[in-house]
């Protein structure tokens with residue numbers, strides 16, 4: 492053979508030279524089939540569906556979620572929009588919790604409506620009967636997020652799921668806060684459990700990914716068909732990182748939860764603080780539901796300051812040294828944002844009584860974080 496041919500075929504590896512703890516990062520669009528029959532017999536034939544690292548991650552996430560099937564998407568938002576699209580058609584109606592992550596609302600308003608799906612938003616504080624009272628014969632899906640983005644309203648997801656089921660309506664829950672570990676949506680009757688793996692599963696603020704978990708065989712088929720039809724795919728390196736994060740998820744969440752609660756308790760006693768919106772804090776909104784259904788808390792919660800000007804809110808944030816100012820959460824680092832500018836799209840106005848802030852408590856010492864917050868609250872007090 493000519494050298495140009497030998498260079499193409501040399502260096503092939505059939506089988507792994509050694510077994511490692513984690514899966515190999517197999518890169519490949521082309522998958523070589525063993526024989527002609529395998530071309531069309533349903534054998535994995537193309538790398539977009541995932542290779543060793545993606546399959547190992549899907550297996551591990553199925554274990555975490557108690558799912559029959561996991562599909563992976565290149566971001567949490569993509570997982571939400573893909574799952575919603577997979578079960579809806581023109582003429583359907585969807586009920587979405589008003590506190591949903593804002594980009595999901597944009598998707599519903601701009602994309603679903605354009606394709607003939609009617610969208611209504613419901614108050615996150617409503618019980619199951621009142622939510623279902625807003626359904627109509629065209630309602631196909633209820634989208635929940637619990638606790639709600641930015642303001643941490645807890646929903647009785649199990650009751651909503653049970654009531655929806657009797658009406659033939661599907662439920663989908665964004666469980667990024669529960670991370671598949673603190674709350675198990677599928678075990679509580681939710682049909683579709685979605686999480687932004689970007690947050691706690693990946694855990695290091697450097698990978699985007701999302702997952703959709705289902706048990707029902709019909710839904711599994713719908714999600715598999717949808718991922719094929721839309722062509723979503725995640726990179727093997729990213730899947731590897733997500734799997735690596737998953738290995739330490741439980742340990743990290745324990746620490747985020749303990750530290751978050753310590754900081755929340757301290758904040759609740761500060762004169763500049765009106766309310767702490769932390770579902771695991773006794774007396775906070777939604778605490779009873781959290782206690783009933785959750786095995787722990789993560790590091791994300793809300794905080795309402797006593798009324799103060801926007802300039803003072805900015806001064807509070809700018810005075811923080813350990814808390815970075817950033818829109819994400821779930822990583823090892825502490826973060827803070829102000830939220831009021833994000834609430835204007837909601838259809839149910841809620842007066843929180845003062846500036847609404849969101850904190851993510853990372854893996855630093857909670858004592859150091861408290862010192863940092865004390866300094867910023869002093870600045871806020873002027």
Ligand SMILES: Cc1ncc(COP(=O)(O)O)c(C=O)c1O
Pocket residue numbers: 566567568569592636640665667668687688689690699700701818819820
């Ligand atoms: C509750 C919630 N769901 C979904 C997402 C989307 O995740 P991603 O950034 O991976 O698209 C986010 C991101 O902040 C979020 O906070």
